[in-house]
Amino acid sequence: MAVTQDDRALLALYRQPDTREKGFTAIIQKYQERLYWHIRRLVIDHEDANDVLQNVFIKVWKNLEGFREDAQLFTWLYKIATNECLTFLEQQKRKSAVSLSDIETGLSNKLRADSQFDANKLEWKLQKAILSLPEKQRVVFNLRYYDEMPYEEMSRVLETSEGALKASYHHAVKKIEEFIKNG
């Protein structure tokens, strides 16, 4: 799927040296909230999400010149953001040199630290259940459940077959349901 008319106009602005920053600012403003929430759902903490988001846009700035317009800009941005989140979580694991379950506990603690946290409410139970999933399955679940992303598009973002993504989402939903029922 090629780039949309609106994005093409923003990219044209970006490609002109005198309007480069203006074009890039417009791209940030268009996609910042969607990317922020995608990242936030994966790293939980706002400060971490802010760091990752800024890194994502710096990477986008460095690589936008080579972006081919036969793909959707949005898909490309999601791909960079997802990779950056997974790298961040991997670094967290290495830094603390602890097991995967401890990292999950760390994210759960960040969740509990939220001022609005209420362990009895279903929406928070759901967040805890999502954190119990393996990282990539968590990405798939979030993209489908919160972003309502079609499998076809998700397949381009995660470079995985639609069948594998469907299976992954189905497993994730079952695990979450189990977690909430037993939790």
Add this chain to the structure above:
Amino acid sequence: MMTNKGNDIVKELEEIVPGLNLPPTPPPYGVPAGYFDQLPEQVLQRIRSMEADPVQEELSELSPLLATASRQLPLSAPDGYFNDLSTRIMAGISEAQENTARVVPIHSRRRYRLWAVAASVVALLGLSTLSLFLFRHNSGAGSFEAQLAGVPDQAIVEYLQSHTDAFDNEAILSSVSSAAVADELPKISTNLDELPEEAIQKYLESSEWSN
């Protein structure tokens, strides 16, 4: 326009049935105020509700419990966070560009090159020693396998059931298929001890590391 049209019809009727004396149009039916303003949105709402939401439909089939839950994320961003985000990101980009553009003096480049040569020699020696050590102490791999053999099968099955998903299945399948291909390929020696010293020296001389 409507009234003229109505009058024409009344005239026509009088011609057909003289003395019928019908009241002039429009008809006496009332329409609620703003009805036609709201109509397009009402129709669109009905169309939207008729069109299936594939995500919700799929979720209802998979988990009625999750289908009833709110899909609103309970987390929130600080007030006004997005207002100046683009400005902060652009400032970060400028800073990153300035750092990249910093000039490195030539003599420090030369020192870097010397360090790189020294590091590569140390790495080469280290690799040779390591490969010799591994070659002579194959029992190390054996002890790992022995440890793995000590883990009960049930524990491995449970771990895989809770920690793998479709991504891993694809990775396992692809590694199995590439391993099958690799078995058929001729083995290439990676033992650096087997390389004659002359060949290593020649390589170093021909490469930029000798400068």
